[in-house]
Amino acid sequence: MNISHQKIDDISAKITVDLTPEDYNPAVDKAIKDQAKKAKLPGFRPGLVPTGHIRRTYGKAILLDEINRVVNEKISAYITEEKLEVLGQPLPVDNEEDNKYNWDFKDTFNFNYEIGLAPIFDVPFSAETEFTEYDIKADEATLVERTKNLRRSYGKMTNPEVSEEGDVLYATLKQEKEDGIEKTTSVRTDVIEDAKIKKSLVGLKKDDTVKIDIKKAFKVADIARILGITEEEAENLDVTKFELSVQNINRLEEADLNQEFFDKLFPEGEVTTEEQFNEKVKEEVENLFKQNSAQKLRNDMYTFGMEKVEAKFPEDFLKRWLQATNPNLSAEEIEEGFADFLNNLKWTIIENRIVTANNLEVKYDEVVDLAKERIYGQIKMYNINEEPTDEQLGQFAMQLLSDREQANRLFEEVKALKVFDHLKTTVKTKSKKIDYDKFEKLDNK
Template sequence: MNITQEKTGNLNAVVKIKIEPADYSEKVEKAIKDQAKKAQLPGFRKGMVPAAHIKKMYGKSILVEEVNNLLNDTLSNYIAEQKLEILGQPLPKMDDEREFKWDYTDEFEFDYELGLAPALEIDLSSKDKFTEYVVKADKETLESRIKNIRRSYGKMTNPEVSEEGDVLYAELTQLAQDGSVFEGGITNTATLRLDQVKDKEILKSLVGLKKDDEVTVDIQKAFEDAAVVAKALNISEEDAAELKSDFKLHIKNINRLEESDLNQEFFDKLFGEGTVTDEAGFRAKIQEEVESMFKQDAERKLSNDIYEELLKKFPLELPDEFLRRWLKATNEKLTDEELAEGYDDFAKNLKWTLIENKIIKDNQIEIKYEDVVQAAKAKLDAQFRMYSPSPLPEDQLAQYAVQFLQEKENANRTFEEVKAIKTFDHIKSIVTLEPKEIDYDKFVALEKK
């Protein structure tokens, strides 16, 4: 057997593998004998089929399989021995001029294209600076959160006159262009949330209504959301998006969720008995909770800023043409249009993966199974807390985490999440982070840029 490598570019190479009968004959003969022992053919007892008969019937397919196995093993071992860092997988290079007899005497030659990873050196220091935003809750955001919490623990009432934030229970009837009822048109009874009304003039017309009042509304203009309109009229979103008619609203009832009183019973329900005893303490707790959520947003922005900056600081060349061919070869349903649209994002993510792997390798960062289990437990705990404030017992949470990680996709995704966290933590331990306080509304505007 002879293996050679030829560089065809900075990041491309072709590996040639020549195989002689001596390389594969013994393997093929053994495979034929093994098949003969297992074969069940008419006229022969099980295990008594002559090897020559198997060779005559199935010899060519066995030869092809064994040569392919030999090629795969040889190529994998060669890449490992030569310490080649490849991208994607080797692609067999087709040669229409080569024809093999497959008669057990052939000398085979196969060529494989390789896409090679670019050389990379990561140089980070305290001279690399990043802004670490400390997001503060502005008054409007804080008041909105407090209002939502109080309403969540409040009680439903039926006031006589509607106000902003109420829910109208109304019968909706489609109107013709002249304002008369559209014969055979849409009618439905539904609840309409006034906090979802986008048009200010329409909202104004829905405030101050009483039971049995009627009002005409351009429902499409009111909500500017096909999904909301579709739900209110019990039609498809496609039909809702095309709807042009006005609707008559006949008010059947007005619902209002009254805010809970700021008393000890309310505080105890939220935070546990005696934890908070007055409004000032309540507001401080809510501010702490809100800014804790903002901290997660700020951490995501910091990680994204690091991601973008390192991609600029360490520009990488890729074997793009090879990678495009590889993506097409390994994704049969991938169209040329989809490849053209998605390749830049694929290449960007691949470049980051190379940077990430280099940081992990150079700094001997370990990702242990225990780290992955802990991440899975944290993820599951957060999910369970959405439905119940009481935490799961530790042993039960651990059991759920193990079950969760038995799914290969869950395990791989969680591993990659831990890998990313450890990489960013390492980077943040080296570079300079400059804290900067910012109001939430300004932070949101910053993220949209």
């Protein structure tokens, strides 16, 4: 067997494979013998079908399969040996001589494949590159909102006689037209967008009525939910004036700042005063902000890398490869998502070159630990008091990683984190304190 490659230009090449009978027949003979042992054919005892019969009946199909397998294995090994940075997978080049083969186990085959090559460029991160790492401080408004949410989580529902802003009204909404929509449902006053309408729902009692323009009061998605209709139907309402009749008033009273409340949130006796509670809330919030800061730094590094690297890709080849590997996608769909695909590919190449140049390694235990971390976060999100054991988290992690797609996603996430951690040791970072409200505006620029 002879394999060679020839560069067409800097980002594409052709691989040629010459295959003689001596290269493929041993594999074909073995496959035929294995098939004979497994075959169950009329007139033959199981496992005793003559290899000659298998060769005559299925020989060409087996020959084709084995040649494909041998060629693919050899090309893969060749790419590794030659250290070719290939994009996608090799695509066979149509050859008029392919139709002249006899497929009689004596042919000498010549196959040609087109490959796309990763563009050559330098990774732009160095000790001279500088980024800002934000030390985000919790502003008073954020702490007040977090405290309110915690108190509401452990508060109790009451039914006051008179409505206030933020209450939930259990009410009947009736469209002002004959045979119009009539629906008894819960109406959250805190999501109302129109200030005048919101004010009109304050001070109401049971059986009071008020007229509202539902399109001014709510977003389309909220209208659909409240009236039990589709968003399209909500968008196309011909009459938007409704009469709202109060059936009941629901109010979520915030929990008192007392020991019972503190012990629900923290280990018993750890927090005993309002001052300690406020410090805990601040600590929790600012720990969350550290994640926001890290994400901002990652985003800034990504943006810097993408802007600094100018690279040309074998676009025609990549589109044909995408079509070959995704036959259900139309040419229009591939074209529509191609710019995003190239961006992802460009950053993947940058990441992989950082990984290779610095011998970074993703270990299985690290992927398992990340899976546990993600699962723990989900459990705490839905049940703040539940504390899963490490054994339980391990079982959940194994279930998650049994899904190949999820396992690959977590592997790539660990790799991305390793690259980020490495870059932080390579570039310069300057720390800057900033309040959360200002950081939010900065992040949205």
